[in-house]
Amino acid sequence: MSDAPRVIAIDGPAGSGKSTVARAVSERTGLPYLDTGAMYRSVAFSALRAGVDPDDAELVANLAAGMELQMGTDGTVTVDGADATIEIRGPEVTRAVSIVAAIPAVRSEMRSRQRAWATERGGGVMEGRDIGTVVFPDAVLKVYLDAKPEVRAARRSKEVEDLSYETVASDLARRDALDQGREDSPLREADDAFVIDTSDLTVEQIVDTILEALG
Numbered sequence: 296m297s298d299a300p301r302v303i304a305i306d307g308p309a310g311s312g313k314s315t316v317a318r319a320v321s322e323r324t325g326l327p328y329l330d331t332g333a334m335y336r337s338v339a340f341s342a343l344r345a346g347v348d349p350d351d352a353e354l355v356a357n358l359a360a361g362m363e364l365q366m367g368t369d370g371t372v373t374v375d376g377a378d379a380t381i382e383i384r385g386p387e388v389t390r391a392v393s394i395v396a397a398i399p400a401v402r403s404e405m406r407s408r409q410r411a412w413a414t415e416r417g418g419g420v421m422e423g424r425d426i427g428t429v430v431f432p433d434a435v436l437k438v439y440l441d442a443k444p445e446v447r448a449a450r451r452s453k454e455v456e457d458l459s460y461e462t463v464a465s466d467l468a469r470r471d472a473l474d475q476g477r478e479d480s481p482l483r484e485a486d487d488a489f490v491i492d493t494s495d496l497t498v499e500q501i502v503d504t505i506l507e508a509l510g
């Protein structure tokens with residue numbers, strides 16, 4: 296038997312349902328869950344807190360390399376000893392995150408932390424943009440979730456009460472373009488990914504489909 300970690304990769308754009316689905320798949324399989332987007336958000340948080348320009352690749356990469364990051368099983372995120380759980384979801388971090396996530400040195404640092412996380416635990420349900428394509432190309436199952444842009448924007452809009460639908464929709468489109476257009480590990484479907492359009496499906500239907508595919 297191989298000692299390779301048993302990874303279920305769940306990739307896709309914002310609002311495709313990744314987090315809800317990945318958490319449910321984690322519960323049903325017993326595999327631990329990792330939100331890799333929260334790791335990139337933590338880098339953006341760390342830069343903003345230090346007054347570092349998110350465009351300053353070298354300074355941001357240094358911060359990422361030295362950052363003490365704890366991803367709690369209950370969803371809490373601690374950055375250099377400070378609880379950042381709420382702030383990493385805020386509008387400033389959301390605006391800056393795709394910029395820091397495009398920095399190659401930041402990506403390579405996060406990739407090695409993600410691989411170490413899965414290796415230590417023997418596997419996991421890992422949610423992100425590049426898990427199936429780059430971080431774990433040998434994942435036991437690669438799922439790519441997608442949904443119509445207006446459905447994704449409506450879902451996100453429900454989560455952030457203080458921003459208008461229009462603001463959320465244009466921010467989402469801007470992030471999609473940055474995530475898909477960057478040179479280093481852009482968001483795309485892996486060739487062998489199981490693609491699900493979640494626009495008209497319930498969470499239960501999506502999770503059941505994934506578990507069936509897992510066999």
Ligand code: DC
Nearest residue numbers: 309331332335392393396423424425
């Ligand atoms: O899933 P999310 O919206 O919390 O992700 C935040 C940002 O992090 C997203 O705009 C793209 C980036 N990201 C990435 O580049 N690679 C990942 N594996 C996960 C997220």
